[in-house]
Amino acid sequence: MTEPGAWLTSAPKPGRIAGYLGLAVLGFVVGTAGSLVQTAWFPGGLLLALLGTAGAFYGGLRATGTQLGVLAPAAGWIVAVLLLSAGRPEGDGLFAGGLGEIVFLLGGMAVAVICATMTRLPQPGGPGGRLGT
Template sequence: MSANPLHRLIGSQGQRLAEPLPPRGLRFAWYGLVFLLGAVDALCGCFVQALWSPWGLLLALAANLAVFYGGLRLTATKVGLTCALVGWLLVMFVLLAPRPEGDFVLSSSANSYAYLLGGLVTGLGVGLLPTRAPYAFGIPRQRD
């Protein structure tokens, strides 16, 4: 066992393959929950990154990392991460569009672009972490 705390948090592929999958019904409930958490994270992150520049940007990106990694680990599948990322992206698309009155939530500033790009990179980076996938080839299927 490594003494590195980051290695203990992330784990190896062998450790993730040894973890049991949550029951199917519970997994689907968690997919919905992490979708909503991703949407709320996007909404809150847009305001936090604009209010407390530059520390708000770091806080918003840390929240993205927590939601995306939490979705990955909670469901033990990459679908959990995908649900959180899709919820985040859908809200971001809505908030990027200007309103007819001329109002907008995300301005065309470096902070807003850094939040958008940083959130995407964070989500894709978490997707590279090892996890058990119920439909991966070469992994024995676990009965729910």
């Protein structure tokens, strides 16, 4: 069985760059969708937005096997959230400034940190795996 992220380390450099850019775009889309959903369907939308955020970050970690796999979607997510939270000169903004928005911002950042600091789990059949013993 291959290591998680072996497709990125064995791929030529343009393939790895494209993979990480794809994860950044995924993070941007998840951040945009989460910003809209958490406001529209509070409190269920907030939970759904945070679960989607965690899925993107953890999925990047599992797909690449590296911390950069978490950083790429987290960077896209934070760009989307910051762009949508910045108000226009007319005073219009997507975020209303309530508790839900603060929980979404801080919760998403906390999920990114948690996923980036997770240890790699042993693979079945590999060294330390259950099937190999």
